[in-house]
Amino acid sequence: MGIKKPKYKSISTYLKAESISEIKHEFENGEILAMSGGSINHGILCGNIYSEIRKGLKDNTSDCKVFGSEIRIHIKENNSIVYPDAMVICGALEVSDEDKNAVKNPVLIVEVLSKSTANYDRGDKFYKYRQLTSFKEYLLINQDKKVVEIFLKNEDQRWEIIRISEQNEYVTLQSIDVRIRMDDLYKNISL
Numbered sequence: 602m603g604i605k606k607p608k609y610k611s612i613s614t615y616l617k618a619e620s621i622s623e624i625k626h627e628f629e630n631g632e633i634l635a636m637s638g639g640s641i642n643h644g645i646l647c648g649n650i651y652s653e654i655r656k657g658l659k660d661n662t663s664d665c666k667v668f669g670s671e672i673r674i675h676i677k678e679n680n681s682i683v684y685p686d687a688m689v690i691c692g693a694l695e696v697s698d699e700d701k702n703a704v705k706n707p708v709l710i711v712e713v714l715s716k717s718t719a720n721y722d723r724g725d726k727f728y729k730y731r732q733l734t735s736f737k738e739y740l741l742i743n744q745d746k747k748v749v750e751i752f753l754k755n756e757d758q759r760w761e762i763i764r765i766s767e768q769n770e771y772v773t774l775q776s777i778d779v780r781i782r783m784d785d786l787y788k789n790i791s792l
Contacts, residue, residue: 612699615682628682636684637717642744645789646713647686650742653786654689654709657779665691665708665777674710675703678732686742687711689777690735706735708776713742727752731760738776747787 609631610618618633619626625636639647647670654667670686675697682700688707695706710730712722722741730736739752749772751763765772765783772781 612680612682616700625684627684628680630680637715639713640715640744642790642792643686643713643715646742646744646786649786649788650711650713650740650781651687653781654687654711654774654777654779657774657781658689658777661778663691663777665689666694668704673700673703674707674730674733675700675705676729676732677705679729681729683726683729685710685730686713691777695735705733707733708735709738709740709774710736711740711742713744715744738774740772740774742786744790746792747783749783749786 610628610633611631612628615626615628615633627634627636651667651669658665658667667687667689670684672688673682673684674688675682677697682703685707688711689709690704690706691708694704697703697705712718712726714722727739730739737754741750741752743749747766747768749765751765751772751774752760753763753775755761768783770783772783772786774781
């Protein structure tokens with residue numbers, strides 16, 4: 602008995618389905634994958650990081666813009682379209698040729714980790730993001746404990762990791778020159 606191969610979809614098929622779907626899906630090299638729902642802590646952290654980055658960018662009069670989880674990233678090198686929890690683009694916005702609602706030049710990408718997505722966000726999704734030439738910094742926020750990890754591309758094009766877990770510390774986002782107090786990031790979170 603033969604094994605059935607999955608039917609692969611085109612990006613245009615994905616975009617047509619996504620435009621009428623009530624839930625978000627990501628596109629990975631011909632496969633359409635449903636995204637899981639978020640928790641209350643996930644939603645609060647997404648809101649907190651968005652507002653703190655926005656406030657920080659406003660304070661430093663930068664040409665960078667912060668985007669929430671509604672905007673997709675098209676990673677042509679992986680034939681993927683994904684939704685980050687937040688991202689920052691500096692300078693001109695580069696929109697995908699295939700998807701007018703997807704960008705392709707984030708500098709900073711943010712993911713809020715859950716037990717079900719942590720391995721994907723640290724592994725395959727981080728690999729995908731690293732194909733973007735503009736990508737310099739990756740912020741992972743744990744929703745179950747006060748722990749933040751920052752992956753930063755150094756001058757040698759190697760990734761360094763910084764882990765922050767003290768309440769009175771700051772999350773310093775070097776790629777956009779923004780500092781956020783851990784207490785502000787985790788405000789209204791019940792752990």
